[in-house]
Every structure is written in structure tokens, then in C-alpha cells.
Amino acid sequence: MxxxxxxxxxxRKGVKPTANRILVLRTMLAASHPISLRELVMLLETMDxxxxxxxxxxxxxxxxxxxxEDGSGTIKYEICSGEKFCSIHDMHTHFYCEVCHQxxxxxxxHIPEIQLPEGFFMDSINYMVKGVxxxxxxxxxxx
Amino acid sequence: MxxxxxxxxxxRKGVKPTANRILVLRTMLAASHPISLRELVMLLETMDxxxxxxxxxxxxxxxxxxxxEDGSGTIKYEICSGEKFCSIHDMHTHFYCEVCHQxxxxxxxHIPEIQLPEGFFMDSINYMVKGVxxxxxxxxxxx
DNA sequence: TCCTGTATGCAATCGGGTTGCATTTTTTTG
DNA sequence: CAAAAAAATGCAACCCGATTGCATACAGGA
Numbered sequence: 154m155x156x157x158x159x160x161x162x163x164x165r166k167g168v169k170p171t172a173n174r175i176l177v178l179r180t181m182l183a184a185s186h187p188i189s190l191r192e193l194v195m196l197l198e199t200m201d202x203x204x205x206x207x208x209x210x211x212x213x214x215x216x217x218x219x220x221x222e223d224g225s226g227t228i229k230y231e232i233c234s235g236e237k238f239c240s241i242h243d244m245h246t247h248f249y250c251e252v253c254h255q256x257x258x259x260x261x262x263h264i265p266e267i268q269l270p271e272g273f274f275m276d277s278i279n280y281m282v283k284g285v286x287x288x289x290x291x292x293x294x295x296x
Numbered sequence: 297m298x299x300x301x302x303x304x305x306x307x308r309k310g311v312k313p314t315a316n317r318i319l320v321l322r323t324m325l326a327a328s329h330p331i332s333l334r335e336l337v338m339l340l341e342t343m344d345x346x347x348x349x350x351x352x353x354x355x356x357x358x359x360x361x362x363x364x365e366d367g368s369g370t371i372k373y374e375i376c377s378g379e380k381f382c383s384i385h386d387m388h389t390h391f392y393c394e395v396c397h398q399x400x401x402x403x404x405x406h407i408p409e410i411q412l413p414e415g416f417f418m419d420s421i422n423y424m425v426k427g428v429x430x431x432x433x434x435x436x437x438x439x
Numbered sequence: 440t441c442c443t444g445t446a447t448g449c450a451a452t453c454g455g456g457t458t459g460c461a462t463t464t465t466t467t468t469g
Numbered sequence: 470c471a472a473a474a475a476a477a478t479g480c481a482a483c484c485c486g487a488t489t490g491c492a493t494a495c496a497g498g499a
Binding site for chain 3: 174
Binding site: 222224246248251262265266267268269270271273275277278279280282283284285286287290 | 365394405408412413415419423424425426427428429430433
């Protein structure tokens with residue numbers, strides 16, 4: 154329950170730990186799923202959307218979070234798992250439920266690797282599965 | 297070089313072959329890469345954006361094209377390869393070049409399958425690799 | 440304390456995607 | 470074949486997430 158846990162994370166990645174940045178990081182750590190800018194705006198009433206946006210950008214550059222596109226149209230952000238940076242082997246599969254519009258992390262399902270053609274260099278991979286999640290597939294029509 | 301090739305494709309998939317739809321389909325067949333609505337608007341000066349948009353939607357529903365999200369922020373559309381519909385096994389890997397902003401199809405690299413957790417059902421998969429393409433990696437700074 | 444660079448909030452803008460509605464075109468029907 | 474109905478299209482407007490310009494607030498160093 155250290156108060157400064159977030160500060161340490163930020164400093165270790167070379168980001169000055171301002172109050173807002175700690176706030177964003179703490180909120181994202183508490184969230185159990187990849188989170189959108191919109192959600193963060195709702196959760197952080199004290200912060201402006203643009204400030205959150207800029208914090209997320211800084212976090213991305215410094216490999217504190219990475220963006221995932223789940224096909225919902227809005228970008229989701231997720232805390233990087235690796236200490237140094239996110240390598241392919243740290244990346245995992247994501248699942249987007251078309252019913253409840255939630256994005257799930259399958260942390261234990263790593264992305265299968267492929268062999269790229271000559272001359273192509275990889276920066277990141279996104280393995281997105283769309284469908285219906287366990288909860289929504291259980292209750293057919295709960296509108 | 298059959299004039300009615302596109303018509304046949306459309307009819308086989310249950311879509312009435314109007315002039316505009318044939319036009320869109322022909323343009324997409326001619327394009328060697330997944331194409332965005334924006335590109336289609338530029339290529340098809342006679343058609344309105346909303347009309348192209350609606351044609352693409354109809355095509356999607358009838359499995360003539362499918363949408364892929366390459367992480368560029370704009371949706372790309374690609375002709376379905378399968379006769380009947382696009383199954384997982386028809387799906388292939390895509391590559392988005394962060395330099396030239398083009399999306400490539402690796403038609404011969406099929407998406408490796410994963411095992412979903414209990415209760416999760418799959419509709420579609422997107423396997424997106426981001427990085428630098430062969431052409432852009434050859435010429436370092438050609439701005 | 441003063442100065443400088445960074446961080447932040449506010450408001451405006453941008454752009455892709457989408458929709459409402461009137462018009463045109465096609466199909467159906469008498 | 471003409472009238473009526475249905476489908477397709479174009480135009481303009483709208484929605485909404487993402488992004489930026491700018492003025493202010495703040496932190497750290499001289």
C-alpha cells in the first residue's frame with residue numbers, strides 16, 4: 154500500500170511524476186481491463202480530457218502503457234507488463250465482446266509469432282479476437 | 297476481361313448489381329491493397345462518400361468485403377477471398393507501415409489459431425503487425 | 440525572488456464515420 | 470404501358486473521438 158509506488162514506476166521509466174500522472178497511472182493500475190480515454194475522463198473528474206490525453210501519450214512514448222485497437226473505434230490503453238519495454242513476448246491476445254463492448258486481456262495467451270517477409274521490420278503486434286464473451290454468451294437477451 | 301464479372305460476383309453473394317456497386321467492386325479488385333473509404337472517394341469522383349459508405353456496408357454484410365483495422369485510425373476494406381464467406385482459415389496477416397502508411401496483405405501468412413477460454417465465442421480475428429515495410433526500410437530518409 | 444521551461448485547462452478544430460431527408464432510379468403491379 | 474411502391478443515391482448536416490493552440494499555473498534553478 155505504498156503511497157509512492159506510482160512515483161517509482163514513473164521515475165524508473167524516465168517520466169517526471171506529477172500529481173496528474175500519478176493519478177492516471179493509479180487509475181489504470183486499478184482498472185482490471187484496458188481502458189479508454191473516455192473512461193478515464195469519467196473516472197478522473199478533476200482532470201481535463203486533453204491533459205489525460207497528453208499523459209497517455211507520454212506514457213506511450215516511455216513504454217508505461219501501450220495502445221490497443223480493439224475494433225470498437227476507440228483506442229484502449231493498457232499498462233505495459235514488461236519492466237523495460239513491451240517485447241513481442243510480453244504481448245498477449247485481446248478479446249472484444251460485441252455485446253457488452255468490453256475489451257478483455259488474455260494475459261496467459263501469448264501471441265503466436267509469424268515470419269515476416271524479407272525487409273519488413275516489426276514494431277508491435279495486435280492480435281484481436283472479436284466475438285461474444287463468457288458472460289454475454291450465458292444470458293442470451295438481457296437488454 | 298468479361299464486362300460482367302463484377303455483376304456475377306455480386307449476384308452470387310445476393311447483392312443486386314447496380315452501376316455504383318459494380319464500380320466500387322471493380323475499383324477494389326483493381327487495388328492491390330486494402331483500401332479506405334477516403335481512397336475510394338478519391339478514386340470514384342462520380343460517387344458520393346455516403347453512397348460508397350453504404351455500398352461498403354452492404355458488401356460487408358454479404359461477405360463480399362471485410363473491414364480490417366490496421367491501427368492507422370481509418371478502416372480499410374478488403375475483398376473476401378473465400379467463395380462463401382470468410383472463415384478463420386481464410387484470414388491472413390496484415391502489416392501496417394508506419395512510414396508510408398500503407399497496409400499490406402500477407403496472403404500466404406495465415407493467422408495462427410489460439411484456444412479461447414471457456415464460454416468465449418469468436419466472430420473474427422485481426423492479426424496486425426505494425427512496423428516498417430520493405431520499401432521504406434530500404435531508403436532511410438526520403439522526405 | 441525572478442526567470443525559464445514544463446504541465447495543465449479551456450475552447451476550438453479536425454476528420455472519419457454516420458444519418459436524415461429529398462430526389463432519382465428501379466422494380467412491381469394493375 | 471402507366472401508376473405506385475421500393476430501393477438506391479446525393480447532399481448536407483451531424484456525431485464523436487482525437488488533437489491542437491493558446492493562455493495560465495506551476496516547479497525548479499540561478
